[in-house]
Amino acid sequence: GQQLNQSPQSMFIQEGEDVSMNCTSSSIFNTWLWYKQEPGEGPVLLIALYKAGELTSNGRLTAQFGITRKDSFLNISASIPSDVGIYFCAGRNAGNMLTFGGGTRLMVKP
Amino acid sequence: SAVISQKPSRDICQRGTSLTIQCQVDSQVTMMFWYRQQPGQSLTLIATANQGSEATYESGFVIDKFPISRPNLTFSTLTVSNMSPEDSSIYLCSARSETQYFGPGTRLLVL
Secondary structure, eight states: OOOEEEEOSEEEEETTOOEEEEEEESSOOSEEEEEEEOTTSOOEEEEEEOSTTOEEEETTEEEEEOTTSSEEEEEEOSOOGGGOEEEEEEEEOTTOOEEEOOOEEEEEEO | OOOEEEEOSEEEEOTTOOEEEEEEESSOOSEEEEEEEOTTSOEEEEEEEOTTSOOEEOTTOOTTTSOEEOOSSSEEEEEEOSOOGGGOEEEEEEEESSSEEEOOOEEEEEO
16 A cells, blocks of 8 residues: 655754755655644644645645655654644645554654 | 544543544534544545445454444434443544545543
């Protein structure tokens, strides 16, 4: 089946630093979604990408849909303590099912 | 966007019993899903809840163990049947309108 490789698995950074994480796949996706999950909560949608090459921002977050349709990245600029959580990428294929990456656990040191 | 609520938010159950989790969406949605998430892990799709027909289960999940109902376009239930400690997990309801949203999850501990 399809697999999404998400990296890094975890990051421990200083407040104010920029963060970058990415997902790659051996298969093509039609949609890329990025979610954030905090302890005790469900995943919350951050950014949705629908076209190859699309670059979308949401505040300090920027995500891009790779031109090959097999990858996506998420950048967080000037991190703050409330950015702490687990970030998941998810890709949707023509069959309309979401496949999730393994998650990136972000820890921010004040 | 869609706002999704789940009940209960958490429960502790004895092995051999069953628990039904309810999912309510604040608007009509085309598709609803149930996922399982082990602590510290990613999300695994259990099934797609189809309105008016049987749910579509993913490999490794069967209707006898995880019966699902979807009587209308805003509501679904997932039952975890004959529970064992291996069923301890977070169960997440998800709904798709223009994109896909998740409920807060139900944290289940089976003793």
